[in-house]
Amino acid sequence: MNTPVTAKSNSSGVEANAHLAGKYMAFRLANEDYGLAILKVREIIGLMDITRVPCTDAFIRGVINLRGKVIPVIDLRMKFGMEPCQTTDQTVIIVVQYSTTRGEITMGVLVDQVEEVLSINADKIEPPPSFGANSMNADFILGIGKVDKRVIFLLDIGRVLSGDEAERLVQAVTA
């Protein structure tokens, strides 16, 4: 008797996540795997000189010269309240582009290491988790991808980088 019910709830979950299925750029922060929708990723560049911008949030590493265009670079580890990124030869900047109400934003995201481009099917994507009532808002997580026993947090980069959500997140984690 229980079987049809489970099947139904599963299928609706799959339907809800159908739009999430696609290719993701997988990267690492510390020991965790994350993914960014490939359509938001413009390019990956090696670490270059970052000019510190004073009087900005700590997670903003500064600005770089991307072929004549000045773009900000953020340290995703610091944004998530982790230890600042220690640069190694694996450290790269993922250049993302997303649109907001204020227009297109191009931004560099400093990550420990990029891994590969993964194709994730809807049935391998779980809805975002809840971190409990009074802890952080998980709005910026689109879902959780399961690939080869790995768990990949699929990020909505626009949400991560803009708005109060992210602000509150930092406060919640550091508090």
Place this chain on the structure above:
Amino acid sequence: MPAFLMDSIIEELAAAVVMTDANDQESIDTVRRCLNKLREAVQAGGEPEELVALAEACLALEMRLGASGAGTDAEDLSALSEAVGRLQVGAAAAAKSPKPALAKAMIPAAAAGANLASSATSPQRVTRDEETVGLIGEFLSESEEGLGRADQILMNVEHGGASAEAVNGLFRVFHTVKGVAGFLELTEITTLAHTTETMLNRCREGTLKLADERLDVVFDATAMVRRMLAELRVAVQDGVQFATHENLEGLLQRLRALTEDGTPVITPAARPAPAAPPAPAGFAREPAPQLEPAAMPSALENLRQTMTMTAVPSGMQGPETGGGTKLRETVKVDLERVDSLVAMVGELVVVESMVVNAPEIAKSASARVRKYLSQLAKVTRDLQDVGMGMRMLPVAGVFQKMARMSRDLGRKSGKQLRLVLAGETTEMDRSIVEHIADPLVHMIRNAVDHGLEPPEERREAGKPEEGTIRLSAYHEGGSIVIELADDGRGLNRDAILAKARSQGLIGPNDILSEADIHMLIFAPGFSTAKQVTEVSGRGVGMDVVKRNVEALRGRVSISTTPGQGTTFKLLLPLTLAIIDGMLVACGQDRYIIPTLSIIESIQPSQDMLVTFADRHEMINVRGQILPLVRLARLFGASDAKSDPTQALVVILEGVGRRLGLLVDEVVTQQQVVIKSLGQGLGATRFLSGAAILADGRVGLIINVEEIAGTTVERRQWSASDPTPAATSL
């Protein structure tokens, strides 16, 4: 409700309406707020019924103001402005007598205005084919150019008398307008242009003289055509019928009467001329009609119209050329293409300097390579000049608008004035030219209203009754100066101080330098005017000047001599795309300071350094005590030099205030292409942008105005800094 409270609400409303721009939602919201206040005041009761009726006429128009985003058209605004004008007059009358006949008499007019407004809300929709729209577009831009030329000629005629050439020039303008308008079946414009042309033709034949009343009517006709063109533009954009014009008949009658026998006819809508500039010798002037209440709203409307006059493409009109203008061959190019070309040239300049300065090249270059490189540098420089030149426009167009406006202002304020223009051919970046008109409007209004004295006062002071305002543009160093000098009464230091104290802008015991006192007039809401006039005095103008000029990375300075006049000097960059900057080092970081803001740089000796309470650092530069700001502390750099005598102090000036900025050293001086810092950084105080340096890294450009402003506002901020270095010198 006490009468003065009602008065102040009406005043505020009138101020808001005058400042309203149909495209500026914020200003429209301000008007709405004022209308709400008025509604509350009326609902509270106790007002004379006449006043209530007038107020209701204004309120009836409120719904025609576009809700957020919906847009508001100029016609709605002018209807509102008329209604408010009537309300003002009514309120003034109500204050004089308890049972005002005048106010009562105005109710029907006000109601008619409201009715007209409501009947006009649904103009008939018209579909125009693409070709017609294209033709109308061309007609609009051509006519606007022509009207600009007409204004210039009219002003020359007003001062120097009519010449055959001038009359011909005017005739041609109206003739062209008539021709094309006729073709486009714009009956009203055609009729007006035709009637004006007929009169001008008589002047051309020599049977009539273009002066006085006839000159005025041509001025009015130009203004009317311009207004109708603006309405036409709106009508085409909205795809509605071109509305018929109410005041046209009066103007046509005046024109016809003046064509027939030359007897001046004063219709109620005639432009009052209490302060016409003195007519050239030999021309008698008609006695000026009294300023009638009915003329008020239309005057108000004129004023706004002058302020929103559409930009006339310049470069066509030489100064003082009258009717004969020299045409330059021009090509129309998409602005975006020009901009991208200029941006690429900017990049080229940077890359060129990267190549030339690369250590590998410097090390290995032979004499021949060096020669080629210097050639490359020269060509790049030339290319940059040409590229910049493509964005340049002479300031003549803007100056011309100011001339027209000052004429109208002089007439409204009852002061005689002459605007002398100089250096109209000076060229500036087109985006600067576009943004300079607004501040100039406010500055001229300010000069007319506060600067120049009324004729009697001038006579007593032994000055010519006619005040002179000199508007000039010239190059100074690497920047452009726009100077506005009046020969009026000068700034009243004590009045400014007293007003600033009463407004709480400064403390009762604050000691301010002369420059600081002058800068007070730029504070928002500051006005020493005892009376708010139609022209100015509401304290909204000068802060606009300051904000706009600073947005253009320019500076404002004031010099004034009591009794002799005031000079405002706007120091503007040649272009917005490139600045001359000084690259300074502070610890590991490099920053660019705009050379325009730098007065000098000095290596201080120990005896120049002063501290107060061991924390507030100051530097004594030849007797001038300036606050000393440590860039390292401001920007949180840890590895900068802490001993000022080992470092360098750059003396900067921003918002009229000087300060010393402590940096480690000056690295070099270079031109940089300004880039936006990009979105997503959040607020970047103290920085105005970024630039790619010669080594390909990003350099940050320091916002001197912000630092200077902050230093003076919060003198204690070095004390609040937790760094232990704060106490060590």
